[in-house]
Amino acid sequence: MQKSDLLKKLQEIVGDEHVSASAAELYCYSCDASQIRGMPDFVIRPVSTEQISKIVSLANENEIPVTARGAGTGLAGGAVPVEGGIVLDMSSMNRILETDLDNLQVTIEPGIVQEKLNQALEPYGLFFPPDPGSSAMCTLGGLIANNGSGMRSVKYGTTRNYVLGLEVVLADGTVINTGSKASKSVAGYSLTDLFVGSEGTLGIITKATLRLRALPKERSVLLASFEDPELAGQAVVKVLSSGIVPSACEILDRNIIEAINTFDPKIGLPKAGAILMFEVDGTENTVREGIEMIKDACSTLATSIRAASDKKERDEIWAARRLVGAAVSRLDPLRTRVYVGEDIGVPIKELPGMLHKVREISEEFKLPIMTYGHIGDGNLHTGMCIDVLSDAEWEKLNKAADKIHRTAIGIGGTVTAEHGVGSARAAYLDLELGKALDVMILIKNALDPKGILNPGKMGV
């Protein structure tokens, strides 16, 4: 079909104002927060499942790629149309369809922003726990498609744990419903779990029923300093095996501490080989008790321990954590933080060794690497900044990232704990998954035989 005929058909489906093929607009949809780029042929802003079903069906008949996009905050190119075709901008489908307080559930459209959902739930004392760094911008559809998580997953788990059911448009336009409103069901394969984290390669998520939790009454934080990351790692194992489940358990390495203190000297993080930041939430008693237990567990390993005395101090400590991204990016005005090799996950006991290895890689390639992350989950973010105009720097960065990825896989870890595979990490799935990748491909081919759904992603 001619491009102009296709445009006409798409306009018939969604209306002229909701589809665009203008270069300026297409350009806006050619990237996400990663370094991956790809120009779409059309951008469409659908408002209903029915429209999406018609669009996907048309695309399937004409073998045109379809890539769904939420807020474009992804760090792996997941929403970038690397093979062109149609981008479905889901941000217009952003309604809360049902807030079912008695069942502690909410049914939403995928375009709603995480923070907006939680603002709407707050008056009811409820919340949707997964909270990535991008929660002020990212959409639930993106979170679900990537199985996003963030700082509190050590206690609350990932997005997967909160998706009860989905409405999905398949590659041929068929609309299916997965899961159940019952909180437990074993009726059939867990298709919900298959679509969660499939990054739009198996279907377009058009609706989701989510499980909610009651907002904790209290929160408190504790900051523990260590001589080196290995001791911090030991403390994490001790805390987690003591039965207390912190609502956050973060690590900052020496480089990150220095970066934050340089960025804003008022913060005055203790100089240390590593800092652990723990948060405990729950009732007043639970929190007090949890903080004491963590203090005890860390006491023989830490050089200093400081519990926030009040809400103000607690907020200051988290503000420091939230500054990591900015502090890393602003270290050197000539260098840009590039999200490559930045999301490894390793078994918790391998963390100290992995941190050591990252330092070695940093020295080998003469590339400063700053490490922080959700240590309670074994998830390390390695921050690298380069002069993005220099090919030599890119080469260095890619080589260092490659070594980081291969090291993580070698010790039983993963190249991506929460940011997704997309195009950025697709080449590593063969190494990480082995023959399981063949099973992914079998499933992909069965559900999307023409390969129109987000092609060029996840190695399928």
Added chain:
Amino acid sequence: MQKSDLLKKLQEIVGDEHVSASAAELYCYSCDASQIRGMPDFVIRPVSTEQISKIVSLANENEIPVTARGAGTGLAGGAVPVEGGIVLDMSSMNRILETDLDNLQVTIEPGIVQEKLNQALEPYGLFFPPDPGSSAMCTLGGLIANNGSGMRSVKYGTTRNYVLGLEVVLADGTVINTGSKASKSVAGYSLTDLFVGSEGTLGIITKATLRLRALPKERSVLLASFEDPELAGQAVVKVLSSGIVPSACEILDRNIIEAINTFDPKIGLPKAGAILMFEVDGTENTVREGIEMIKDACSTLATSIRAASDKKERDEIWAARRLVGAAVSRLDPLRTRVYVGEDIGVPIKELPGMLHKVREISEEFKLPIMTYGHIGDGNLHTGMCIDVLSDAEWEKLNKAADKIHRTAIGIGGTVTAEHGVGSARAAYLDLELGKALDVMILIKNALDPKGILNPGKMGV
């Protein structure tokens, strides 16, 4: 291939003593704890993944059904070879391969019994939380294949939440590994979640890495009586939305209370329209606080509330709960408890209405139905006893069960919350899942094109 040639080949793979085609032995493998029956042609007790790979490969070449079996405690015929062929008795593969304390993980073979695993973990202060009623007998392989759960899933979730990775033999004999030892990974489709709950229809689970939890230091229980189940249901919603997460939340209806009191008058459960049994676990303070919060939440709805004053009373209350099965079975020596239509799950707010409907169905068919279950999960077990020698009674039971299933589906629920689909409930998946069943079939055909893996199950 002739049956005798096949036997010879199977003997070559596992040794003469580990394969049998004797009628007496085959008969033992023709049933599970449900009413489903099916005679195998061979029973094999493999001891390694390699053997299983060879057996499945041979079966695939010759299009012979292969059904994996753990302890045969299933309630839906999942382990029954309804189309004959090979039964793989996995109980010889029962080793704990690695107890990884630092990572709070254990790697096991599928034949290990749930209780034995937890006994081995107890000295380390760790446990594997999912605890079905059959935990003293059921194997981990069965639990994983069925995504089993039980009484404590209201706090701890189902088996799915504890499976980090699997080793699986596919239909053609290929061995794959899914998941990661890292506690969070988004590298690829969640094949682990696809195999969990697939009841042996997509592959044979030969190894699993499980996430563990620290054993709670304390537990306490509380018993609240209500005039009717509707008020009990309201109390459950109030408790769960108050932020406290009980480690168990069970309901017994009037019939079950009477059955238990008749079975053992010493137990003396309060006469009531419904009783809720709550358990809270954690530290001493958490437990005390949780029990108080539950008391508060129930205070305006319950007719009486009794918290266990000590461990002895707590154990007595749980002993009463554990007696349900026996009490129901022994109500009438001429009648047998049949597990049909016994595992519905509904959204929590639909529970009171569903309980009312069950009572109506009981009256309509003049069939006593006793209801109990994991109300915190919306999971109701409806106990029906019939004279199994009477065709008329079977017909009545099947009609009542059919109505129970259709009612549950009609209010957004499921025909099986934890017991599995197997053959018993396969006919309902079309109604419950709609077009999602077609997706299951696509996946089944892609992974097992000859349909040799546990045929006749799950509607695929």
